[in-house]
Amino acid sequence: VFRRSLSTFSLLLFLLSLALAYQPVKVRYGVHKEKVRIVLDLPKKVPYRVFTLKSPYRVVIDLKSPSLRIKSLRLPKSFRYKVGKHPWGVRLVLLTPRAYKPKAFYVERPTRLVVDLYRGKARAVKRKKRKKVFKPYTIVVDPGHGGRDPGAIGYGGIREKWVNLRIAKYLAYYLNKDPRFKAVLTRRGDYFVSLRRRALIAKRHKADLFISIHADAAPRKNPRARGTTIYALSYRGAVSTKRKLVKDSRLARKLLSPDATDYRVRYILSDFGVRATLENSTRLARLIALEMKRVLKREVHFKGIRRRNFLVLKVPGTPAVLVEVGYITNPTEARRLRSPRFQKKVAYAIYRAIVRYFNFKPYRGVYLVERSLRRSKAKVAR
Ligand SMILES: [Zn+2]
16 A cells, blocks of 8 residues: 555656756767767766677667766667666667677767777677676665554454565565675565655665565455556656646746746656656566466456556656555455465566566576475465
8 A cells, every 4th residue: 555645746856856957968870881880979978888788689888977868869770779767877778680899988079988889799708707797786675664654454464564574575585596686675674664765775776676565455444355456657647747847837947946947847858767767667567467477377366557656666767666466455365465475476476577677587596496386386286
């Protein structure tokens, strides 16, 4: 269960944080005989990282400066791309039709980062080296409620805060077993943590993803209400707020900044970063839905994906979802939510979704856990 009343206010805060001085980046290209040259026009020299991935072939360009925004982007027709806004800066992923060997360097006056993509495969030796320096993705796992805030009280007195923590801990366990991830819990025991503090934890750890775990309760504890709902940050909400702000310049000045002209508001809201964050939240929500259906099968009644703006999801630049795992007011679902086997399965499904989100294959060490789950299921069936 979560609070809705703060929604509009929290979205505005979200936008406010984005309104802080941005610095535009232009991306253009040139095709030469032996290479494709990608040129990034930058306002200043910033730390960067360029590396490649395969299946599918990708060239990843990380620009480490939180104030950068990609303003315009021109790329060869055969390239597709994704832009990700992160707390540390901007990630541009080029999906290339073939393997390229990148070489990056700066050119001054004006400042440009040149990334030359040479045809020809990167050598296997180099790839091994890269694996060693791979920095794991930080996933912030947020068990709802805690301490003096018990969340919903369900069938047989089961408490939401307890269920949330159990599932979150299993999820952190799976993630930490996989060297490609690092899980950070917003609380590790039964104590109170404010919503603002949870968002701050994500910001401090430069979270790549934020996942909040909750369980639902029906009004008047109606025992028939059931099902799983996943919430992603709302794009439509952002668009309607945009309209409101563009129409009402006095409100915009008050909420964004004293010099928030219509142009500025429009610019902020059409920002690539905002759109990428919202789209990535929805993509993650869809993957969680798919994996929950795959792992839990008939044990999950899926109600759908909804989009909403709420405070815990307001981590600028970090795609975020909130999972209402089931109804603790429903006797059947309460029994499942209480069982460690079910809790593990839910956590495992979310782990699988995260793996797919980053276009990874499941890690072998975590696959073993899935096998042990299958065994325990077989035991139950007997
Ligand atoms: Zn809740």
